[in-house]
Amino acid sequence: MGTKFRESVQRAVNNANLTGALGAFSEAYKVNRIKAYEGIDFEELRDRISRLKEYAASHLVQLCEQFTSNAEARGARVFRTSNPEAVREYILKVARDNGVKTVVKSKSMATEEIHLNPYLEQAGLTVGESDLGEWIIQLAGQTPSHMVMPAIHLTREEVSDLFSKEVNERLSSDIPKLVKVARDKLRPLFLGAQMGISGANIAVAETGSIVLMTNEGNARLVTTLPNIHIALVGIEKLVAAYSDVATILKALPRSATAQLLTSYVSIISGPTPNDDGSLKELHIILMDNRRSDMANDPKFRQALQCIRCGSCLNVCPIFRLVGGHVFGKVYTGGIGTILTAWFDELKQSEDIQGLCIQCGACRDVCPGRIDIPELIMEIRRRLVQEKGLPLIQQAIYTVVNNRPLFHGMLRAASLVGRPLSSGRFIRHLPLFLADLTDGRSLPAIAAKPFRSLYNSIKQPVCREKVSFYAGCLIDFAYPEMGEALISILNKAGIQVLFPQEQTCCGAPARYNGAFEVAASNAIDNIKALSADDPQYVVSACPTCTVALVHEFISTLESIGQMEWISKARELAEKTVDFSSFVKKLVDQGRLSLREGEELGAITYHDSCHLKRTLKVSEQPRELLCKAGYQLQEMFECDNCCGMGGSYSLKLPEISGPILKRKLKNIRNSGAPVVAMDCPGCVMQIRGGFDQDGGGVVVKHLAELLAELV
Amino acid sequence: MYEQFKSKAEAVSAEVFRFETRYGALDSICSFLIAEGVADSPGCYALWAACPFLEGVDRKQLREIAGLKFDINRKLATGAKIGISQLDWAMADTGTLAGDSSAIDGRLVSTMTEIHIVLVPTSGILPDMPTLLERLQPDSSAYIAMITGPSRTADIERVLTIGVHGPSRLIIVFCDDLEGQADGN
Numbered sequence: 104m105g106t107k108f109r110e111s112v113q114r115a116v117n118n119a120n121l122t123g124a125l126g127a128f129s130e131a132y133k134v135n136r137i138k139a140y141e142g143i144d145f146e147e148l149r150d151r152i153s154r155l156k157e158y159a160a161s162h163l164v165q166l167c168e169q170f171t172s173n174a175e176a177r178g179a180r181v182f183r184t185s186n187p188e189a190v191r192e193y194i195l196k197v198a199r200d201n202g203v204k205t206v207v208k209s210k211s212m213a214t215e216e217i218h219l220n221p222y223l224e225q226a227g228l229t230v231g232e233s234d235l236g237e238w239i240i241q242l243a244g245q246t247p248s249h250m251v252m253p254a255i256h257l258t259r260e261e262v263s264d265l266f267s268k269e270v271n272e273r274l275s276s277d278i279p280k281l282v283k284v285a286r287d288k289l290r291p292l293f294l295g296a297q298m299g300i301s302g303a304n305i306a307v308a309e310t311g312s313i314v315l316m317t318n319e320g321n322a323r324l325v326t327t328l329p330n331i332h333i334a335l336v337g338i339e340k341l342v343a344a345y346s347d348v349a350t351i352l353k354a355l356p357r358s359a360t361a362q363l364l365t366s367y368v369s370i371i372s373g374p375t376p377n378d379d380g381s382l383k384e385l386h387i388i389l390m391d392n393r394r395s396d397m398a399n400d401p402k403f404r405q406a407l408q409c410i411r412c413g414s415c416l417n418v419c420p421i422f423r424l425v426g427g428h429v430f431g432k433v434y435t436g437g438i439g440t441i442l443t444a445w446f447d448e449l450k451q452s453e454d455i456q457g458l459c460i461q462c463g464a465c466r467d468v469c470p471g472r473i474d475i476p477e478l479i480m481e482i483r484r485r486l487v488q489e490k491g492l493p494l495i496q497q498a499i500y501t502v503v504n505n506r507p508l509f510h511g512m513l514r515a516a517s518l519v520g521r522p523l524s525s526g527r528f529i530r531h532l533p534l535f536l537a538d539l540t541d542g543r544s545l546p547a548i549a550a551k552p553f554r555s556l557y558n559s560i561k562q563p564v565c566r567e568k569v570s571f572y573a574g575c576l577i578d579f580a581y582p583e584m585g586e587a588l589i590s591i592l593n594k595a596g597i598q599v600l601f602p603q604e605q606t607c608c609g610a611p612a613r614y615n616g617a618f619e620v621a622a623s624n625a626i627d628n629i630k631a632l633s634a635d636d637p638q639y640v641v642s643a644c645p646t647c648t649v650a651l652v653h654e655f656i657s658t659l660e661s662i663g664q665m666e667w668i669s670k671a672r673e674l675a676e677k678t679v680d681f682s683s684f685v686k687k688l689v690d691q692g693r694l695s696l697r698e699g700e701e702l703g704a705i706t707y708h709d710s711c712h713l714k715r716t717l718k719v720s721e722q723p724r725e726l727l728c729k730a731g732y733q734l735q736e737m738f739e740c741d742n743c744c745g746m747g748g749s750y751s752l753k754l755p756e757i758s759g760p761i762l763k764r765k766l767k768n769i770r771n772s773g774a775p776v777v778a779m780d781c782p783g784c785v786m787q788i789r790g791g792f793d794q795d796g797g798g799v800v801v802k803h804l805a806e807l808l809a810e811l812v
Numbered sequence: 813m814y815e816q817f818k819s820k821a822e823a824v825s826a827e828v829f830r831f832e833t834r835y836g837a838l839d840s841i842c843s844f845l846i847a848e849g850v851a852d853s854p855g856c857y858a859l860w861a862a863c864p865f866l867e868g869v870d871r872k873q874l875r876e877i878a879g880l881k882f883d884i885n886r887k888l889a890t891g892a893k894i895g896i897s898q899l900d901w902a903m904a905d906t907g908t909l910a911g912d913s914s915a916i917d918g919r920l921v922s923t924m925t926e927i928h929i930v931l932v933p934t935s936g937i938l939p940d941m942p943t944l945l946e947r948l949q950p951d952s953s954a955y956i957a958m959i960t961g962p963s964r965t966a967d968i969e970r971v972l973t974i975g976v977h978g979p980s981r982l983i984i985v986f987c988d989d990l991e992g993q994a995d996g997n
Contacts (some may be wrong), residue, residue: 124969124970127970128970131970177950178956214962225866232979234967235965235967235968236965236967239967240967252966252967253967254967254968255967255970257968258969259968259971261967262968278968278969278971278973279973281968282965282968282973282975283975284974285976286976286977287973289977290890294886294887294890307950310949310950310951311950318963318964318965318966318976319963319964319965319976319978320923320976320978320979321976321977323919323923323957323977323978324923324924324977326955327916327919327920327923328886345945345949345950346942346945346946348941348945349940349941349942349945352941353941360966362824362960363820363824363905363906363907363960364906364908364958364960365960366824366959366960366961366962366963366964366978367957367959367960367963367978368908368955368957368958368960369913369957369958369959370950370955370956370958371955371956372950372953372954372955372956373950373954374954375914375915375916375954375955376914376915376916376921378885378886378916378917379918401832477912513820574977576933622896649964784977812952
């Protein structure tokens with residue numbers, strides 16, 4: 104990770120204005136978005152959107168041609184190019200040919216993408232942004248920190264200072280007054296500009312129309328007052344049919360700002376008369392700039408299903424801490440990482456792709472149904488393929504890939520770690536490792552791992568047998584969770600096998616782009632877990648479960664190890680997470696929870712992989728309630744705890760504040776106990792409370808239920 | 813559908829009225845203009861863009877209001893306090909007005925003024941956008957405009973503020989006997 108990048112992250116997380124504004128927005132957004140979608144079947148809607156955008160992405164050439172001929176038939180001039188330089192030159196030429204001195208713009212990410220403003224300014228033109236947020240940013244000499252709210256990082260006082268300088272008068276920080284100042288100051292710009300430049304939210308091939316949405320009304324003025332209008336359109340904005348407009352507009356404002364519709368929508372189909380009686384000169388530039396390459400990439404084509412609502416930013420636990428500036432100059436957040444990797448170049452995304460913690464919150468809300476975390480992982484994979492792993496990681500994975508060596512080292516670490524640990528925690532690490540225990544204690548490596556304990560556990564001999572997949576954390580840090588699982592399943596008349604050859608699930612390697620390593624882990628585990636031909640493979644770690652159920656297959660597919668796919672599928676079919684398995688046993692009457700207990704209040708933390716990938720959230724809650732707990736939901740119960748595997752080691756400055764927020768939400772629930780299904784979350788949250796004064800008991804669901812069956 | 817439209821439009825700060833006849837609407841608009849102190853001086857006058865409503869009423873009453881103008885250009889528009897225009901359609905599910913705005917006058921008076929009054933035939937209320945797009949097509953309108961509430965921003969500290977580049981008040985006047993495109997063709 105670059106030093107400059109690291110510094111920009113630190114600057115951002117320490118900017119109280121930014122994190123305060125973004126934090127408050129993200130909280131309000133979540134509630135308002137749900138309200139805006141009331142009465143609408145979001146899944147059905149995003150099915151339609153992803154279908155129509157997928158169609159467009161796979162027919163780009165055809166739609167470009169259709170758009171061009173239809174728009175030209177209505178009198179627009181259409182310029183098509185794949186080259187940003189050609190776009191800039193074209194716009195300057197139109198300006199020069201018409202004696203344009205002043206240009207007024209409404210917001211357009213495509214113009215940001217090609218750095219149009221500095222180019223036109225260097226050529227001697229005056230360029231004014233008319234979107235209030237963009238204008239503020241322009242006055243401040245900054246770049247947008249959010250796609251929809253560009254100036255969200257600035258306070259009213261800072262805006263007042265900027266405006267005061269601009270109008271040469273000391274202004275108050277009253278927001279309506281500041282807005283009025285902007286209106287008055289920008290009016291002459293609109294009236295005097297000879298050229299208006301806009302983007303487009305949608306371009307319709309069937310009719311040659313462009314669709315523009317704003318709340319302020321500036322796009323209406325930009326397309327009305329100057330006698331020349333140039334619209335710069337990225338070809339991913341194309342849709343086939345006019346009726347597609349209604350489908351996209353149903354989601355775009357709701358997902359962007361939780362509005363039913365923006366104040367203004369304009370559908371422009373050909374030039375209209377100016378107020379001097381002449382006909383407007385309408386130029387539409389269809390810009391490719393690597394979008395076709397993206398469409399031809401089987402993995403990344405789906406990124407063209409983006410409608411630029413920014414909801415992936417709004418729900419991202421990382422974005423709300425760091426804002427847009429750390430992402431670079433143009434596109435930000437989850438989708439921005441992907442667009443930067445393509446429109447700029449892959450290596451530009453090297454640092455920013457590492458910001459994604461893979462919690463999956465964006466995937467749940469994306470109206471284009473883009474699997475953003477998966478695509479970011481694909482970027483990681485390609486970066487590693489292109490550049491190789493950093494040396495230190497290479498060394499780590501050489502070890503992880505050699506199970507006896509890896510497990511031997513973990514055992515040794517339990518001895519080495521002892522002088523640093525107090526009780527079951529490592530509270531402080533020396534030197535440069537100190538960041539790892541900043542705000543969170545790490546669990547001490549267990550003196551005896553689960554794999555050594557297993558043989559000394561007395562189990563009844565049962566006809567029904569399942570295999571237990573422990574995963575590294577339960578095996579080496581929390582063997583008691585494994586013991587709890589065995590005692591619960593034994594009560595249901597199930598004997599638990601533990602194939603000793605099992606090893607790391609490969610998630611850490613995969614999440615770092617080391618797919619070869621992950622594939623080798625997958626094959627080792629497939630061999631180990633298929634040997635006994637068990638009826639089920641049960642895991643008490645959702646990240647491991649996801650690896651067994653989904654990722655072994657996709658990892659093997661992506662590096663072309665097809666001979667293992669059918670075995671991987673068999674394993675996936677058999678694998679089940681602990682909560683779902685136990686819930687089923689209880690429902691079948693094979694396992695009974697003690698009746699009539701009053702256990703008091705409890706709160707439940709949803710682990711990312713369990714809730715969003717495995718879609719399990721009700722089962723653990725029902726089990727807790729049935730056992731006699733009173734569930735008191737915390738605020739943002741399904742927000743990531745900041746662990747993210749090695750993420751918390753790589754970016755502790757981000758993981759730390761996310762954890763703090765989680766701890767606060769748990770405390771505020773008032774429950775003395777918090778339950779969860781993931782040993783990684785236990786490690787993060789338990790370690791957090793250890794350094795934050797304690798007072799809340801943190802338990803894996805298996806540990807709680809073992810006492811209650 | 814009218815009630816649904818009204819509640820959705822009011823939720824985004826529009827003001828909604830309904831009259832059985834054009835003359836009822838006209839009387840009400842005239843009283844409003846007078847109450848707002850419309851006068852023939854900068855920042856105080858009103859502009860009325862050519863529209864079917866105007867063609868269908870006796871303008872005698874209107875001529876008596878000093879400061880109400882019918883000839884429109886960008887200069888006049890930027891100094892006007894009130895703009896009046898007609899839009900033929902409304903969408904009930906979002907509280908949105910829509911119509912053909914190919915003629916620039918309608919856009920000038922609806923974007924540059926502080927108060928925008930829109931006349932709408934009650935028969936033009938449709939359930940939603942898919943229905944609208946079936947009726948309002950690029951072939952007959954090079955500039956389709958949709959308006960949902962007044963101009964707004966939340967760009968400074970996320971505080972919702974009304975009236976940035978466009979009007980700070982949107983007054984919607986439905987007339988039951990005003991013929992729109994829903995009736996004739």
